[in-house]
Amino acid sequence: MGNDEESVREEIIAAIMKGIEIKTSKLIVIAAPYSGDELQKLAKLVGVSLLDGADPVAAASKLRREIAVG
Numbered sequence: 001m002g003n004d005e006e007s008v009r010e011e012i013i014a015a016i017m018k019g020i021e022i023k024t025s026k027l028i029v030i031a032a033p034y035s036g037d038e039l040q041k042l043a044k045l046v047g048v049s050l051l052d053g054a055d056p057v058a059a060a061s062k063l064r065r066e067i068a069v070g
Contacts, residue, residue, distance in 0.1 A: 005033050012039055012050075019048035028066050030059050 012031045016039065019027040029043065032053035043050035049066050053059045 005035060008033070009039075013042065016043045016046060016048050016050060019043070019046040026066075028063060030063065 008031065012029065012034055015027075015029045015031065019029075026047065026049060028049045028051060030051045030053040031039075034050075034052070040050055051059050051062045051066070
């Protein structure tokens with residue numbers, strides 16, 4: 001999404017908040033860079049999975065697991 005956490009923070013929050021609008025399926029947001037757990041807590045609060053996209057291979061693996069779990 002961007003080069004530093006400050007420049008993408010609002011975009012990540014907006015993507016997470018889309019989870020409130022989507023009721024038929026689980027929203028998965030892959031974002032980078034972000035740190036700390038406050039965005040993760042917000043995601044869980046609205047029923048969204050937030051995956052760290054800094055490592056594309058790890059993100060793909062986590063995405064496969066999220067899809068399998070449903």
